[in-house]
Amino acid sequence: MGAWAGLGCVGSFLIAVAGPRAVADAASPWWYQPSLGGKALSTALVYTGIAVLCAAWIGLGRHAAGEDTTPLILIAVLWLVPLALGPALFSRDAYSYLAQGTVLHIGANPYRTAPGALAGGAHAPLLAAVSPFWRHTTAPYGPLFLGIMSVIVGITGNHLVAGILLTRVVELAAVALLAVQVPRLARALGADPSRALWLAVLNPLVALELVAAAHNDVLMAALLVAGLTAALRGRPVWGIALCALAGTLKLPALAGAVFIAVAWAREERGTAAMLRFGAAAAAAAAVTLAAVSVVTGVGASWLSASVLATPARVHLAVTPSTQIGYTLASLAHDLGLGVSTRGAESAVGSVTLAACALLGVLLAVRVRVRTVVPFTGWLLLAAAALGPAAWPWYFCWALPLLAACRDVQRLSVLWIGSVAAVLVIKPNGILALPQSSAPAVLAVYAALAGLWWAARRGGPGRGLTARSHSALVGT
Numbered sequence: 329m330g331a332w333a334g335l336g337c338v339g340s341f342l343i344a345v346a347g348p349r350a351v352a353d354a355a356s357p358w359w360y361q362p363s364l365g366g367k368a369l370s371t372a373l374v375y376t377g378i379a380v381l382c383a384a385w386i387g388l389g390r391h392a393a394g395e396d397t398t399p400l401i402l403i404a405v406l407w408l409v410p411l412a413l414g415p416a417l418f419s420r421d422a423y424s425y426l427a428q429g430t431v432l433h434i435g436a437n438p439y440r441t442a443p444g445a446l447a448g449g450a451h452a453p454l455l456a457a458v459s460p461f462w463r464h465t466t467a468p469y470g471p472l473f474l475g476i477m478s479v480i481v482g483i484t485g486n487h488l489v490a491g492i493l494l495t496r497v498v499e500l501a502a503v504a505l506l507a508v509q510v511p512r513l514a515r516a517l518g519a520d521p522s523r524a525l526w527l528a529v530l531n532p533l534v535a536l537e538l539v540a541a542a543h544n545d546v547l548m549a550a551l552l553v554a555g556l557t558a559a560l561r562g563r564p565v566w567g568i569a570l571c572a573l574a575g576t577l578k579l580p581a582l583a584g585a586v587f588i589a590v591a592w593a594r595e596e597r598g599t600a601a602m603l604r605f606g607a608a609a610a611a612a613a614a615v616t617l618a619a620v621s622v623v624t625g626v627g628a629s630w631l632s633a634s635v636l637a638t639p640a641r642v643h644l645a646v647t648p649s650t651q652i653g654y655t656l657a658s659l660a661h662d663l664g665l666g667v668s669t670r671g672a673e674s675a676v677g678s679v680t681l682a683a684c685a686l687l688g689v690l691l692a693v694r695v696r697v698r699t700v701v702p703f704t705g706w707l708l709l710a711a712a713a714l715g716p717a718a719w720p721w722y723f724c725w726a727l728p729l730l731a732a733c734r735d736v737q738r739l740s741v742l743w744i745g746s747v748a749a750v751l752v753i754k755p756n757g758i759l760a761l762p763q764s765s766a767p768a769v770l771a772v773y774a775a776l777a778g779l780w781w782a783a784r785r786g787g788p789g790r791g792l793t794a795r796s797h798s799a800l801v802g803t
Contacts, residue, residue: 329391333403336384336530340407342377343540344414346370350755351415354456358415359489374417374755381407382532382747389743392526397511400525404507407530411540412496419721419757422542423457426491428467429477430454432624438467438474439629450486457488459757467630472576473544475624495542502550503529503539509553510728516560517701519734527731533746537721537753545724548577552584553728556701564592564605565612572616580711580725583688584704585613590692591700646752646761647718649677651770658767680714702736705729713773720749741780748772 348358349370392400416422427443430451444464446455455463467474476498484490510528511521528534538546551574559567567588574581589609596602621627653673660667687710691703705726712722723745730736754760761769 329388329399329403332384332388332391333406336381336388336403336407337410339377339379339381339384340410340535342380343374343417343536344410346373346377347414347417347540347755350374351417351757357488371755378532378536378750381535382750385526385530385532386743386747388530389523389526392522393520394522397507397522397525400522400530401507404503404525404530408500408503408535408539411535412500413493414540416492416542417540417755417757418536418753419541419543420457420459421462421757422492422495423454423488424459424462425469425473425477425495425542425544426481426488427451427454427458427463428469428474429479429481431467432474432478432626433481437626437629439626439632440466442466454486454488469544470576470578470620471624471626471630472573472620473547473578474626475620476547478624492542496539499539499542499544499546502547503534505550506546506553506728509550509557510732513553513557513560513701513729514732514734514737516557517732517734519732519737523737524728524731527737527742527746528728531727531743531746532750533720533727534724536750538724541721541757543721544577545721548574548581549724549728550574551577552581552704552725553732555584556588556704556729559588559592559700560697564588565608568609569612569616572613573620576617576620578725580708582613583707583711585609586692587695587700587704587707589613591695591697595697646720646759646769647716648713648770648773649673649680649716651767651773652676652680655767655770677716681716684710684714701729702733705733705736720752723749739780741776744779745776748776 347370348360349365349367350373352358352367388400388403411417424443427446428438430446431438431441431443436445442464443455443458443462446452477495480491480494480498484494507525507529510524514521514524534546537543551570555567555570555574557567558564558570568585571581571584571588575585589606593602593605593609596605621630650673653676654669656676657667657669657672660672684707688707691707695703708729709723709726712718712725715722727742727746730742736742752760
């Protein structure tokens with residue numbers, strides 16, 4: 329284990345040291361600029377570091393087993409801290425976070441006012457660091473996250489480096505919460521806690537797309553796992569409140585609150601008891617959502633179509649609906665049919681969203697205490713894949729939940745998919761695959777699905793041992 333841990337440290341260090349030159353531009357300066365040659369060499373070193381980190385993670389997985397998770401937590405610290413001290417890699421979203429936090433901090437509503445309103449004056453450098461694509465788009469995130477970013481901006485002002493570093497402090501706290509809660513969730517489900525920690529925290533997808541990129545999805549995932557763990561430990565109403573709190577970071581986490589409410593309501597004996605629990609569950613969710621809305625000062629304005637519509641503005645070659653629509657339009661063009669590519673992508677996108685909604689309804693009808701974690705995980709995985717933009721870090725919504733399930737955490741598709749996902753985004757945040765590669769990427773998705781189906785056959789959701797289930801139902 330020590331050799332793999334050391335190799336991972338080398339990979340993490342290479343990425344952190346070469347990163348500033350690999351993404352250097354006038355809009356996002358960094359506080360250290362090591363002399364490792366030009367941008368091309370630095371980019372090559374970043375990719376070398378990625379390969380080394382992935383190899384170390386896969387090698388470490390051979391030793392990740394048992395109850396003692398302390399060695400893995402120490403390794404996670406060694407791997408993640410260098411990345412947390414480096415520049416924002418693989419995405420420029422962190423600058424958008426700071427800009428939206430600034431909009432809220434100056435008293436405007438980020439659900440009605442885009443970062444473009446910061447043009448001119450002291451905020452000009454921050455706006456220049458935001459991707460032009462998002463400068464005139466309102467916030468797609470929940471009010472709790474924007475409130476956190478407003479506090480960060482209040483501390484760091486217009487200092488970009490300090491803002492990114494303080495954002496990383498918050499996100500590392502979320503990673504620490506994951507490191508505590510994921511093993512607990514795995515134990516409740518009769519799964520291997522070390523294996524779950526290896527998949528959910530040391531994963532290169534987490535290290536690169538959440539920590540190095542400073543994405544807020546790790547905050548949502550940590551609270552979601554905490555909520556489901558609380559429910560399985562006999563506190564379902566508290567679990568619903570935590571999942572609702574996660575939903576004020578990003579809306580998909582509300583699926584956890586719904587599934588907990590439905591699953592535990594079914595365990596109540598008698599209609600009156602079921603109604604009492606339903607009322608308590610609804611009150612816990614409503615009070616949580618209302619409290620965050622009031623404290624952050626945005627009211628109910630965040631519950632708008634724009635929060636859901638913003639991700640649909642991008643068309644990615646790694647999004648299944650885009651891949652299928654593009655491929656169908658290309659075939660139609662080859663046959664001499666005048667089919668609009670955008671129209672085909674939009675039509676397929678509507679179908680995939682409807683399929684995801686139908687899956688959510690079917691899972692809600694079938695969910696029980698013993699299946700609440702895997703069902704939530706599968707639905708979030710489907711939401712990431714079938715939504716309008718399947719960014720690699722979206723799959724981290726489901727990753728810690730599936731990693732904690734006994735019959736899922738040994739599936740090779742999880743680590744194969746994780747490694748593949750970290751390779752599709754360039755260090756500068758640009759997708760490495762052109763839209764014309766959509767048919768090939770679709771074939772990769774099909775291969776991963778086939779691998780999953782061949783390995784899993786028994787179907788999702790058998791996450792609890794009989795003894796654990798009996799204990800949980802009795803609480």
